[in-house]
Amino acid sequence: MRWLPQSLSIRLFLIVLIGLVFAITLTSHLHHRDRTKMFGEYRAHSAIDHIADTVLLLATLSPSTRVSATAALPDDEWLVQFDTLAGPISGEAALVFSKSLNERLGNTVQVDEAWLCFEDRASCPYSAVVRVRFKEGQALWIGYRSPNQERQPQKREGVGLQGRIAIFIGIMSVVAWLVIRLALRPLRNLAQAVEDFGRDIAHPPMEESGPIEVRRAARAFNAMQKQIRGYMAERMQILTSVTHDLKTPLTRMRLRLEKCSDETPKDRLRADIDAMQSLVEEGLELARSLDTTESMQAVDLDALLQSLCDDAAEAGLDVTYQETTESGIIVMGRPNRMVRVFENIIDNAVKYGHYARVSLEQQGKMALVKIRDGGPGIPDESLKEVLSPFVRLDASRSRDTGGTGLGLAIAVNLLKVQQGSLELRNHPQGGLEVGVQLPITAMPK
Ligand SMILES: Nc1ncnc2c1ncn2[C@@H]1O[C@H](COP(=O)(O)OP(=O)(O)OP(=O)(O)O)[C@@H](O)[C@H]1O
Numbered sequence: 001m002r003w004l005p006q007s008l009s010i011r012l013f014l015i016v017l018i019g020l021v022f023a024i025t026l027t028s029h030l031h032h033r034d035r036t037k038m039f040g041e042y043r044a045h046s047a048i049d050h051i052a053d054t055v056l057l058l059a060t061l062s063p064s065t066r067v068s069a070t071a072a073l074p075d076d077e078w079l080v081q082f083d084t085l086a087g088p089i090s091g092e093a094a095l096v097f098s099k100s101l102n103e104r105l106g107n108t109v110q111v112d113e114a115w116l117c118f119e120d121r122a123s124c125p126y127s128a129v130v131r132v133r134f135k136e137g138q139a140l141w142i143g144y145r146s147p148n149q150e151r152q153p154q155k156r157e158g159v160g161l162q163g164r165i166a167i168f169i170g171i172m173s174v175v176a177w178l179v180i181r182l183a184l185r186p187l188r189n190l191a192q193a194v195e196d197f198g199r200d201i202a203h204p205p206m207e208e209s210g211p212i213e214v215r216r217a218a219r220a221f222n223a224m225q226k227q228i229r230g231y232m233a234e235r236m237q238i239l240t241s242v243t244h245d246l247k248t249p250l251t252r253m254r255l256r257l258e259k260c261s262d263e264t265p266k267d268r269l270r271a272d273i274d275a276m277q278s279l280v281e282e283g284l285e286l287a288r289s290l291d292t293t294e295s296m297q298a299v300d301l302d303a304l305l306q307s308l309c310d311d312a313a314e315a316g317l318d319v320t321y322q323e324t325t326e327s328g329i330i331v332m333g334r335p336n337r338m339v340r341v342f343e344n345i346i347d348n349a350v351k352y353g354h355y356a357r358v359s360l361e362q363q364g365k366m367a368l369v370k371i372r373d374g375g376p377g378i379p380d381e382s383l384k385e386v387l388s389p390f391v392r393l394d395a396s397r398s399r400d401t402g403g404t405g406l407g408l409a410i411a412v413n414l415l416k417v418q419q420g421s422l423e424l425r426n427h428p429q430g431g432l433e434v435g436v437q438l439p440i441t442a443m444p445k
């Protein structure tokens, strides 16, 4: 469901808030309904009392005086009709009330019908309407409604209630937000620990504290981290031993080869031994590339690139560093590994693209180093593939440039443990452009 907010905290908060508003709306509606009914009943009872008193009084008068006496009753409270009213105004017929009214009035007056209204005044104007018949046979519809002032305090209370509901929802929202933040904190810590571990395999274990569930998760994560580190160390150990042990027979082969008199196979064998040697060395390098034992330190990237390019140029390679205005960009890194990253990329540029043009710029909080060459580039579909170990494209194999296909894989690993990244793209004006990003620590003034 794409319309849902991406953050779990916001999702939970919305669920709690909607539930809260729904519950409060429902309960306040039920409360309001009960209260209206209660007030209605109260009004109906008091109306019946008023009616009973007035009817008893009217019963003592003669039919003609009754008519003039009822004219004195205030219009806004009383409904009086001598038998001409077609039926009740509204409300429900109340047998029980008509019986109890009958009892109160005795045999002087007989109650024909009684209608009561328990709703608010808007639904029916009179709280009680009764049809009585006096001894002489004169019939009278008489209704009563309580005076208007009753409604005023009720209205004020309604507004107060809404205000209180708003305050309640406000307080509960803050509490819900705090609870959600608190409950999700361990999840955030765990995500951070996974991220740190992904970047640096030697990252210290998570702190095993807090509630039982959190401690269990942290313990499980630490155990997994330890296990992975163990596997990696074992793999590295095997690789180191194999490559180390391979060095001796390789040196022996080289020595024996020198004693050989036939020159033609000698050259070929020498090239093979060189290839095996670089495979052994780079394999070892790849295994070591995720190792984070070398400590991080502040590195002046501008100075590092300048000296690297100068060295390459001195060695006769067409490598130039394009001076930037952004000199003095400091990144945190492992200098030897950083040198290795750029050496590998510059080596490729020269090997496959004739020359290397290196530049440095700042992009937000990142330093961006671009290395561009003048070669054919890499087919778009292979741009990602060449970052994997032992991947060499057909063109480079056929040109016999002599490589193991590990240079870029090593660079990617070395950058990963320094919180950097690498991206390849074919420049619109030709040649491959390798972009290396590293987080900036400081910019000296
Ligand atoms: N600048 C470039 N221009 C064209 N192709 C390139 C470029 N850089 C890399 N490649 C392609 O990517 C492949 C992988 O490069 P990578 O550096 O990983 O290995 P390699 O250069 O073949 O061997 P080595 O381990 O000696 O570096 C290369 O074989 C080549 O096909």
Ligand SMILES: [Mg+2]
Pocket: 344, 347, 348, 403, 406, 407, 408
């Ligand atoms: Mg290479």
